[in-house]
Amino acid sequence: MDAKKRRDRLMDKLKKAGVPVTGSALAQELGVSRQVVVGDIAILRAAGAEIYATPQGYLLPVERLQAVATAKIACYHDGDKLADELMIMVDNGGKVIDVIVEHPVYGELKANLMLASRRDIAEFLHKLQNGGGKPLSVVTGGVHLHTVEAPSQEAINRIEEELEEQGILFK
Numbered sequence: 001m002d003a004k005k006r007r008d009r010l011m012d013k014l015k016k017a018g019v020p021v022t023g024s025a026l027a028q029e030l031g032v033s034r035q036v037v038v039g040d041i042a043i044l045r046a047a048g049a050e051i052y053a054t055p056q057g058y059l060l061p062v063e064r065l066q067a068v069a070t071a072k073i074a075c076y077h078d079g080d081k082l083a084d085e086l087m088i089m090v091d092n093g094g095k096v097i098d099v100i101v102e103h104p105v106y107g108e109l110k111a112n113l114m115l116a117s118r119r120d121i122a123e124f125l126h127k128l129q130n131g132g133g134k135p136l137s138v139v140t141g142g143v144h145l146h147t148v149e150a151p152s153q154e155a156i157n158r159i160e161e162e163l164e165e166q167g168i169l170f171k
Contacts, residue, residue: 006030007040011049020057020114054114055124069153072100073160076143076170082135086121088162089148093155097147101136111136113146143170 001009010026023041027034041051041058052059075085089096096115103109115121128135137144150156163169 001031003040006032006036007044010037010040011044014051014058014060017059018062020052020054020059022057026058052112052114054112055127056114056120059114068149068151069156070097070147070149071156071160073146073148073156073163074143074170075137075146075163075168077137077168078142079135079137081166081168083121083125084166085163085168086115086124087118088166088168089146089159090115090117090121092150092158092162093152094148094150094159097149099136100145100147101140101143103139109136109139 009030013026013029014021023034023037026037030037041053045051050061052061073089077085086096096113098110098112100108100110113124115124127133135144148156148159150159160169164171
């Protein structure tokens with residue numbers, strides 16, 4: 001199969017999946033290496049495709065059928081409250097879209113998270129602990145932003161109230 005057909009199949013698989021798909025799973029389905037998939041994703045993005053790379057795999061944005069509230073929530077903690085912070089967000093109906101920090105040299109750094117459940121959080125924390133990585137907030141001494149989507153502004157308000165109660169909300 002030529003490269004264009006492979007990239008078309010890759011996009012088709014992502015469209016049909018509706019959930020994150022790992023690069024390894026895509027590589028196996030397409031009969032190529034994971035590195036070829038990474039290159040194909042880069043080419044598709046350069047051509048204008050919006051493809052998220054999340055801790056769970058590659059994902060296409062989902063069209064929203066209903067209006068949702070979105071907020072950028074500033075947080076601060078030294079890492080020991082990472083799980084608490086994320087759980088507060090998803091337990092109140094939120095989806096943690098990303099994390100953003102302001103790097104002193106590179107400027108804004110953003111990583112897609114797409115965490116919508118306790119399972120997503122557990123997998124993320126497991127990868128963080130066992131993958132040798134550190135949270136992006138280490139760059140800023142614990143200060144960071146999350147883009148959060150929720151079904152209503154009331155849900156966003158509850159998230160912020162609980163984060164404040166736990167001493168995580170940065171004001």
